[in-house]
Amino acid sequence: SVRASLLVLFVFQQREEKQLETAVESLISRVAHVKNALSSFIYKLENEYERLTWPSVLDNFALLSGQLNTINKLLRNEKTPAFRSQVIIPLLLSPDRDEDLAKLTEQRVPVFSHEIVPDHLRTKPDPEVEEQEKQLSAEAVRIGPELAQKHIQALNKLCSNLLEKLNNPREDREGDASAVRQNKASFNPTDTSALVAAVAFGKGLSKCRPPGPVAPGHPGQGPMMSGGPTLQQVTIGGGSNQQAGMGGPGAPQQQGQPGKMPSSIKTNIKSASGSIHPYNR
Amino acid sequence: MEAPPVTVMPVTGGAINMMEYLLQGSVLDQALESLLHRLRGLCDNMEPETFTDHELVYLLKGQQGNPFILRARRSLSHPTSPWHLRYLGQPEVGDKSRHALVRNCVDVAASQSLPEFLNEMGFRMDHEFVASGHIFRKGAMKVVVSKVSRILVPGNTENTERMSLSYLVELSILAPAGQDTVSEDMRSFAEQLKPLIHLEKIDPSKQRH
Numbered sequence: 001s002v003r004a005s006l007l008v009l010f011v012f013q014q015r016e017e018k019q020l021e022t023a024v025e026s027l028i029s030r031v032a033h034v035k036n037a038l039s040s041f042i043y044k045l046e047n048e049y050e051r052l053t054w055p056s057v058l059d060n061f062a063l064l065s066g067q068l069n070t071i072n073k074l075l076r077n078e079k080t081p082a083f084r085s086q087v088i089i090p091l092l093l094s095p096d097r098d099e100d101l102a103k104l105t106e107q108r109v110p111v112f113s114h115e116i117v118p119d120h121l122r123t124k125p126d127p128e129v130e131e132q133e134k135q136l137s138a139e140a141v142r143i144g145p146e147l148a149q150k151h152i153q154a155l156n157k158l159c160s161n162l163l164e165k166l167n168n169p170r171e172d173r174e175g176d177a178s179a180v181r182q183n184k185a186s187f188n189p190t191d192t193s194a195l196v197a198a199v200a201f202g203k204g205l206s207k208c209r210p211p212g213p214v215a216p217g218h219p220g221q222g223p224m225m226s227g228g229p230t231l232q233q234v235t236i237g238g239g240s241n242q243q244a245g246m247g248g249p250g251a252p253q254q255q256g257q258p259g260k261m262p263s264s265i266k267t268n269i270k271s272a273s274g275s276i277h278p279y280n281r
Numbered sequence: 282m283e284a285p286p287v288t289v290m291p292v293t294g295g296a297i298n299m300m301e302y303l304l305q306g307s308v309l310d311q312a313l314e315s316l317l318h319r320l321r322g323l324c325d326n327m328e329p330e331t332f333t334d335h336e337l338v339y340l341l342k343g344q345q346g347n348p349f350i351l352r353a354r355r356s357l358s359h360p361t362s363p364w365h366l367r368y369l370g371q372p373e374v375g376d377k378s379r380h381a382l383v384r385n386c387v388d389v390a391a392s393q394s395l396p397e398f399l400n401e402m403g404f405r406m407d408h409e410f411v412a413s414g415h416i417f418r419k420g421a422m423k424v425v426v427s428k429v430s431r432i433l434v435p436g437n438t439e440n441t442e443r444m445s446l447s448y449l450v451e452l453s454i455l456a457p458a459g460q461d462t463v464s465e466d467m468r469s470f471a472e473q474l475k476p477l478i479h480l481e482k483i484d485p486s487k488q489r490h
Contacts, residue, residue, distance in 0.1 A: 185309070186308060186316070186477050187309055187312065187447065187477070187478045187479065188307065188446075191309070191445045192305065192306055192307040192447070193483075194445050195305075195307050195429055195444060195445060195447060195449040196449070196488050197485065198410065198429055198431075198444055199410070199412070200485035201338075201485065202338055202407060202408030202410070205408045205409070205410050205432075205444075
């Protein structure tokens with residue numbers, strides 16, 4: 001019966017070993033997925049940051065968090081043996097370069113030596129972290145239990161307040177919306193038109209000369225002059241008389257420039273009430 | 282004296298054939314703070330910039346009868362800065378596929394003798410106004426929120442009167458001709474300012490009446 005029980009133990013051990021192996025394998029493949037996602041994300045951040053949009057950054061984060069969740073689930077699975085109870089012992093340390101190891105670790109760990117083994121097989125936190133933890137616990141001891149209790153209560157109160165706010169965002173938002181509604185419109189289309197017209201062609205602005213024949217603003221935009229009694233268009237043949245043509249249209253200055261090629265000046269006087277606008281031609 | 286260069290399209294081709302893409306809107310005084318707050322959040326992180334400008338609009342009546350318009354601007358808050366001379370072409374608003382008004386635009390810096398120079402060339406001032414407000418940038422986009430005031434006594438920029446109880450809001454981009462994709466960016470930016478303000482492609486000729 002001793003033999004039988006030994007055999008059972010052996011079979012049991014074998015099964016456990018196999019379980020461990022499969023668990024480690026699937027863990028390795030999951031970690032490889034995370035690693036790939038991380039490296040492609042880092043590549044994007046470093047090389048495509050100009051084109052990277054916020055939604056795609058969020059997508060990357062979502063992918064990573066999903067993969068980490070799967071790993072967590074795997075570790076919590078009943079069939080997964082407790083890795084915590086497994087002990088890893090370095091059997092052979094060597095200062096020489098190990099090509100297999102380098103290949104396995106993507107050139108990150110080329111030698112399995114005394115120097116690096118304590119780091120890689122470490123089960124305690126890093127020395128700096130340990131130091132910080134020590135400081136924190138020292139401080140925690142220094143604070144009396146009463147004070148600590150007070151702190152805890154204050155923090156709890158803050159957290160519950162914050163949670164309440166986060167859970168009821170709708171009410172606040174609706175409050176805002178109703179406030180906006182109370183304020184009515186924040187803009188007035190009539191004002192928009194008036195301002196646009198003012199900067200585009202000075203509508204409503206003080207004119208520097210009486211509204212007359214010269215059409216202000218953009219040309220060819222339909223008949224816009226209803227004011228002036230006469231419209232007059234001056235065409236100048238010679239360049240020398242342009243000043244006359246530019247002059248105030250109310251005063252026929254072209255006649256005030258005697259002796260300068262009067263024959264080349266052609267003056268048309270039309271009635272403004274006519275439907276034909278000279279600038280439309 | 283040489284004949285003035287009177288033509289409707291003075292600059293075509295070459296390196297300075299720039300187009301201005303423009304969306305316009307306005308905001309009531311009481312909503313101004315909310316708008317500025319939102320713009321500070323949306324736009325590039327920079328020092329808030331304010332300005333007070335005096336714009337003089339000059340006309341030159343051409344042989345074809347189409348007046349030629351130049352806009353001269355000077356800063357009242359920085360009197361030593363150069364003047365700014367701007368030509369704006371005919372606005373193109375008909376194209377439905379474009380989300381913004383598009384017009385030819387030429388900007389030139391000028392010295393303080395610009396008004397005399399324009400007068401000598403035969404230009405006459407048509408109207409003037411004072412615009413003061415805030416400038417924001419987001420990439421190539423420029424957002425100007427300004428109060429427009431009429432000048433009561435010609436030439437006296439101290440004596441002004443508000444045009445309306447709203448601030449004019451203009452979203453613009455300067456881009457080489459044909460880069461219509463920028464109007465997409467402008468539209469999505471304008472979307473983010475709703476419902477506070479509505480920035481639209483406004484045909485100025487329709488506002489004439």
